[in-house]
Amino acid sequence: MTTTDTTNRQAGLTVETFERRESNVRMYCRDVPIVFDTAQGTVLRGEDGREYLDFFAGAGALNYGHNDPRMRDAIIGHLRGRAVVHGLDLFTRVKRELLETIEQQLLGPRDLDYRVQFTGPTGADANEAALKLARKATGRSRVVAFNGGYHGMTAGAYAVSGGRSAGKNFGSLTHDVTFVPFEDGPHGEFDSLGFLRRLVEDRRSGTDVPAAVIVEAVQIQAGVFGASAKWLRDLRDWTREHGIVLILDEVQAGCGRTGQFFSFERSGIVPDIVTTAKSISGFGLPMALNLIAPALDVWEPGEHTGTFRGNQLSFVTARIALAYWTDPAFLELVSRNCATMNDAVTGAHGREGFIGLPGVESARVRGLIAGVDFGLGNADAAHAAQRRALEAGVLVERCGPNGEVIKLMPPINTPTERLVEGLQIIGAAINR
Ligand SMILES: Cc1ncc(COP(=O)(O)O)c(C=O)c1O
Incomplete structure (x- = not known):
């Protein structure tokens, strides 16, 4: 047991209740053993107060982020x-x-x-x-x-x-x-x-x-x-x-x-x-x-x-x-974010890009959805990178036939600086 596990246990912040009582059918939480509490925009906060950038966005149900004030x-x-x-x-x-x-x-x-x-x-x-x-x-x-x-x-x-x-x-x-x-x-x-x-x-x-x-x-x-x-x-x-x-x-x-x-x-x-x-x-x-x-x-x-x-x-x-x-301001933000995502994934405009990082076979992007593909048979590498991204503070899901593709799906209206920050963290988690 790590020190964090022990501290969490003492504070009652464990996932034991879920493991004891919730059906085996549970899925997303298996890659994300964190108990979330509050959320705003692109940020999710765990029960322990730690913040995560949410590049999972409720599997597409939170395109406008969490708790839009309006x-x-x-x-x-x-x-x-x-x-x-x-x-x-x-x-x-x-x-x-x-x-x-x-x-x-x-x-x-x-x-x-x-x-x-x-x-x-x-x-x-x-x-x-x-x-x-x-x-x-x-x-x-x-x-x-x-x-x-x-x-x-x-x-x-x-x-x-x-x-x-x-x-x-x-x-x-x-x-x-x-x-x-x-x-x-x-x-x-x-x-x-x-x-x-x-x-x-x-x-x-x-x-x-x-x-x-x-x-x-x-x-x-x-x-x-x-x-x-x-x-x-x-x-x-x-x-x-x-x-x-x-x-x-x-x-x-x-x-x-x-x-x-x-x-x-x-x-x-x-x-x-x-x-x-x-x-x-x-x-x-x-x-x-x-x-x-x-x-x-x-x-x-x-x-x-x-x-x-x-x-x-x-x-x-x-x-x-x-x-x-x-709303012109919203449309401009979405369009800027699409360009940022495209450059980060493909490496256009002098950016480093995900394509070319170790283990990445290909990467595909369509607006504000991207897949970083480790190739068939390489789900373990994608899983390890997903875990490192989470440790560094970004939540992502995996897709592809066996989970070999890291799926980048931030809220579409994420402030561009936070989008860049999240993409950099994910890049570093892959590049380790
Ligand atoms: C393309 C597509 N269609 C349908 C569904 C099913 O939607 P729900 O989970 O709300 O039933 C999903 C869910 O991920 C989906 O991605």
Whole structure:
């Protein structure tokens, strides 16, 4: 036992309670044996008072950082005014205000026309709803999904997650799903579109025309592999040609993570369904919503329901989060941070860069998400660097097939000096 362990034990600051009582299913905490207490912006504080820079950001649920003061004050005001907190899908003032903000600040400026569906408050449920709707609207069943993809842990969402561990299927989840290699991944590049064309256009391929294709513009859990704009446009053209519903999963890569609100935005495509969750509430509160092309909104009332679709506190904070996207100071900060991240990762503009550090095979960056890849089979090296970064005061997660990629995901509005500081600490932890 180290001196710190002994001191922590005496102060009651141990993780024993969790180990004794919490299910083995717990995960992130295994790499981060710290009991957190308070948080503000990009900074997390442990029970022992030590501060950490949070480059994990709630796995993408905290794109605007912890405890955004405007959102926090709005929640407190909402509670003080005894406004409705839980609303199922009843009409409320707050929901109307959010829908109007979505119309005016999210859809209008992008010339998009979508119906809004509030699903159960997780990304998995948003994807469940999208898959159900695509199957209902087309009368077909098959779904095309991509190797390495991740769409959630419920049965339907897990069934289309290529990134799940083979052999751990928890029963029969694979029905009517065809997995296709993504444009790029840990095993190299692939002509996904050529393969899909052959699969569907050769009527003796043995594969039915799918109801939907579900895709992420950036496969983050796979190790941060982003699709090119051309690939997304070709996929859009091909799905449209065959009447296949294109579902864009924006749960992790959306809400500003790549520097624009939608991660597919720079390709110019218009998906049929966009699924969002995680950072859509802006404050880390549970909320998910789907954007549905009006012609596809063929739901009967209550065909996809759920008790927690009306979390009014999430609606209050989501409205403030969306308003940031018309605030010039916020947009400038995000754009500066994207450039800083790019230079630090790739080594552009005379920076040293992560590429070239010992053990690093490659590094990929898309806006404010980056993957520092130690290469297949080298998860131990990535794990050791993650541990050293934590000891030096920065919290990061790992992704990739076996956790060989260090995932850098700071809040997108992190003050640039703190972003630079965190990147330097991580660089030094890798370079040791
Ligand atoms: C791309 C993507 N889709 C869906 C999900 C599932 O979201 P949730 O954990 O809220 O169910 C995740 C979670 O990491 C995700 O990254």
